[in-house]
Amino acid sequence: MAAHYFYKSGFHLMKFLTFTGLCLAGVSLSLLAACSNSTPTTQAPSTSTASVDHAGMSHGKKININNALLSELDKLEAKLGIPALSNKIQSSRPYGKSEDLVSKNVINQAQFDQVKEMVTIEEVVLTGEAKDLDYMVKLGLMKGHMYVAKELLALGKPDQAEPHIGHPVEEIYADVEAQLNERGVKEFKKSLMALQELVKAGAKDKAKVDAEFNTSMKAIDGAIAMLPEAQRKSPKFVIQVINGLLDTANSEYGAAVADGKIKEVIEYQDSRGFVQYSSELFKSISSQVKTQSPETAKKMSVALKDLALNWPTAVAPAAPVKTTQQVTKLVKEIETSGQTIN
Amino acid sequence: MVGGAIAWSQRQSLTRSQGTLPQGAVKVPAMAPMNHGEMSHGNSISPMAMLRDFDRGTVTQENGRTVREFKLVAQSGELQLDKANKFITWNLNGRVPAPTLRANEGDRIRVVFQNKGGHAHSLHFHGDHPANMDGIKPVRNGQVFVYEFDAKPFGVHLYHCHVEPVTRHIGKGLYGMFIVDPPTPRPPADELVLIMAGYDVNADRKNELYAFNGIPHYYMHNPIAIQQDQLIRLYVLNMIEFDIAATFHLHANLFTVNQTGRSIAGGSYETDVITMGTAERHILEFKYHETGKFMFHPHQDFMAEAGCMGYFDVIANA
Numbered sequence: 297m298a299a300h301y302f303y304k305s306g307f308h309l310m311k312f313l314t315f316t317g318l319c320l321a322g323v324s325l326s327l328l329a330a331c332s333n334s335t336p337t338t339q340a341p342s343t344s345t346a347s348v349d350h351a352g353m354s355h356g357k358k359i360n361i362n363n364a365l366l367s368e369l370d371k372l373e374a375k376l377g378i379p380a381l382s383n384k385i386q387s388s389r390p391y392g393k394s395e396d397l398v399s400k401n402v403i404n405q406a407q408f409d410q411v412k413e414m415v416t417i418e419e420v421v422l423t424g425e426a427k428d429l430d431y432m433v434k435l436g437l438m439k440g441h442m443y444v445a446k447e448l449l450a451l452g453k454p455d456q457a458e459p460h461i462g463h464p465v466e467e468i469y470a471d472v473e474a475q476l477n478e479r480g481v482k483e484f485k486k487s488l489m490a491l492q493e494l495v496k497a498g499a500k501d502k503a504k505v506d507a508e509f510n511t512s513m514k515a516i517d518g519a520i521a522m523l524p525e526a527q528r529k530s531p532k533f534v535i536q537v538i539n540g541l542l543d544t545a546n547s548e549y550g551a552a553v554a555d556g557k558i559k560e561v562i563e564y565q566d567s568r569g570f571v572q573y574s575s576e577l578f579k580s581i582s583s584q585v586k587t588q589s590p591e592t593a594k595k596m597s598v599a600l601k602d603l604a605l606n607w608p609t610a611v612a613p614a615a616p617v618k619t620t621q622q623v624t625k626l627v628k629e630i631e632t633s634g635q636t637i638n
Numbered sequence: 639m640v641g642g643a644i645a646w647s648q649r650q651s652l653t654r655s656q657g658t659l660p661q662g663a664v665k666v667p668a669m670a671p672m673n674h675g676e677m678s679h680g681n682s683i684s685p686m687a688m689l690r691d692f693d694r695g696t697v698t699q700e701n702g703r704t705v706r707e708f709k710l711v712a713q714s715g716e717l718q719l720d721k722a723n724k725f726i727t728w729n730l731n732g733r734v735p736a737p738t739l740r741a742n743e744g745d746r747i748r749v750v751f752q753n754k755g756g757h758a759h760s761l762h763f764h765g766d767h768p769a770n771m772d773g774i775k776p777v778r779n780g781q782v783f784v785y786e787f788d789a790k791p792f793g794v795h796l797y798h799c800h801v802e803p804v805t806r807h808i809g810k811g812l813y814g815m816f817i818v819d820p821p822t823p824r825p826p827a828d829e830l831v832l833i834m835a836g837y838d839v840n841a842d843r844k845n846e847l848y849a850f851n852g853i854p855h856y857y858m859h860n861p862i863a864i865q866q867d868q869l870i871r872l873y874v875l876n877m878i879e880f881d882i883a884a885t886f887h888l889h890a891n892l893f894t895v896n897q898t899g900r901s902i903a904g905g906s907y908e909t910d911v912i913t914m915g916t917a918e919r920h921i922l923e924f925k926y927h928e929t930g931k932f933m934f935h936p937h938q939d940f941m942a943e944a945g946c947m948g949y950f951d952v953i954a955n956a
Contacts, residue, residue, distance in 0.1 A: 362781075362782035362783075362784070363781055363782055389752070389782060390709070390750045390751075390752045390782040390784075391746070391750070391782075392707045392709070392748050392750040393707075393784075394783060404838050417782075417784050418784070419783075432777070433778075451717065459803075462802070463757075464801065465802075466801060466802035467757060467758035467776050467801055467802075468758065468776070468778075470774075470775060470776060471758065471775060471776045471778060540780070543780055544778075544779045544780070546754030546756075547714070547754065547755060547779055548756035548757065550714055550729070550756065551714035551726055551755070551756050551757075551876075552726075553725055554716050554726050559724070559726055560726050562658055562841075563756065563757075566756075568755075610955065
């Protein structure tokens with residue numbers, strides 16, 4: 297699979313759990329306690345028959361072996377003292393249950409017994425870097441959608457812009473809502489939905505559309521600004537965000553092209569937006585990358601520029617500039633180059 | 639194009655089974671294995687093989703309960719619908735429709751869902767389950783989500799992606815049937831799955847092509863061989879978006895209708911045309927006493943003409 301190597305980059309973000317949802321649903325006192333003091337807890341799938349439950353509610357931070365970042369898996373690697381275990385765990389995904397670590401020959405039973413309290417396949421509450429990354433990638437995807445929507449609106453193509461204003465609400469908002477609340481971001485779903493309605497109706501009142509667009513965009517920027525500055529300006533962090541955006545762009549471009557033609561304009565445009573925002577993000581850290589390694593800075597910058605050539609216009613060109621394989625290769629190059637940066 | 643469909647042969651090798659069909663005295667005409675037949679257009683999926691292909695998952699016992707684990711990977715792929723139309727699918731395990739998942743009522747279902755599709759996707763199952771397993775929360779590209787719940791109630795259900803616009807996510811191919819067998823097995827029969835779907839090939843929110851089990855007109859060119867006097871049990875699902883409803887009509891016969899498969903006793907009434915809204919599904923049972931070829935299709939004839947029709951070929955008893 298084309299996207300598989302990305303898992304090695306540690307770009308597998310854990311999903312998070314809706315604190316509020318859990319608290320509302322709270323039938324367990326211990327869980328309510330977890331909600332109130334923010335102790336990370338895993339989510340047990342509720343079931344009428346407890347016998348098959350995954351050990352019920354577990355307390356303390358667990359590692360979701362399906363989605364955890366390499367840096368989190370390193371805790372298991374360190375505990376067991378097995379070199380490159382984190383990569384091995386990633387490359388053997390997905391797991392249906394923790395015990396699959398043994399059945400998939402990632403570790404042996406004795407080793408599993410040492411770490412079984414640390415791992416899970418259930419959703420976990422994200423913390424630290426994983427949480428920030430998850431949040432930033434989702435907002436980055438939103439921004440990419442909005443960039444391409446803006447271009448299409450300016451070209452007088454509200455019909456083509458509409459899906460890209462829809463995607464942030466339809467695919468992403470629900471998935472980031474809990475974190476927005478938690479980080480004190482004022483909800484902006486209504487603004488996105490209002491914008492979508494205006495554009496769906498043909499974007500006839502330009503001033504109104506512009507105003508609503510700016511409100512939504514400001515809200516997304518405001519949400520990004522809630523991240524600690526240290527993260528937003530950390531080259532290592534930003535490079536991981538870029539990898540997440542480019543991985544998605546790569547998959548979407550793959551779903552746009554068939555028989556040497558751009559068959560699906562929406563996916564072409566999605567991927568254009570993600571690459572545009574990735575390039576912008578890289579510019580924001582390029583001087584720091586250069587300080588660490590002029591060679592890496594140059595490699596990444598050249599590859600990103602080359603990659604961007606694949607999307608010459610917001611309206612899809614008659615023929616693709618690059619093949620899907622060429623795009624995949626460039627995305628991989630960028631990802632590999634960035635690995636050395638701290 | 640990246641990703642692509644998983645080769646048929648490769649898919650076949652996935653671990654499955656345990657638990658067998660009530661095959662007792664059921665007569666199923668021999669079908670050349672792996673014969674994709676005419677009109678497969680080089681596609682790696684075979685509607686002929688899909689008919690009787692039930693994925694019963696990898697079965698384990700955990701704390702005295704039967705657990706069926708299914709692995710579903712969302713990705714994009716290509717499907718040659720007819721000579722003129724190559725369609726980019728969003729699919730599960732390279733299949734449109736997705737694998738027919740099958741379990742017994744009360745089994746624990748564990749679906750390991752991996753999204754490699756680019757867009758966010760999810761799996762929403764019909765049937766009973768807790769809210770956190772309802773599959774309306776998007777799973778982002780590159781992520782894994784494990785859905786786990788009890789298989790209930792028995793009947794014919796479905797599963798599909800529930801990310802908006804659902805019309806596009808389903809229309810692209812992210813749907814499949816989910817059969818939960820009753821505690822008392824249904825009588826032995828030749829069991830077949832037929833899923834009706836529409837293809838909006840030019841994104842105008844109207845369907846230009848229709849199909850049973852993925853490929854338009856397939857069963858017209860590759861009739862489904864069934865045995866004379868054999869009880870046939872059809873699991874039929876209407877998964878057509880944009881059109882409000884579709885019927886299923888069978889030629890030269892009547893069938894009994896077991897609504898949503900919720901009766902163990904069998905169908906409650908007889909007809910030769912049953913109307914189904916989108917996502918509606920039933921068990922239809924019948925036998926053919928005459929031999930020869932008999933058509934089936936929605937009696938919205940524009941749908942039939944645009945690909946949603948096929949033949950049963952009733953083979954004489956020796």
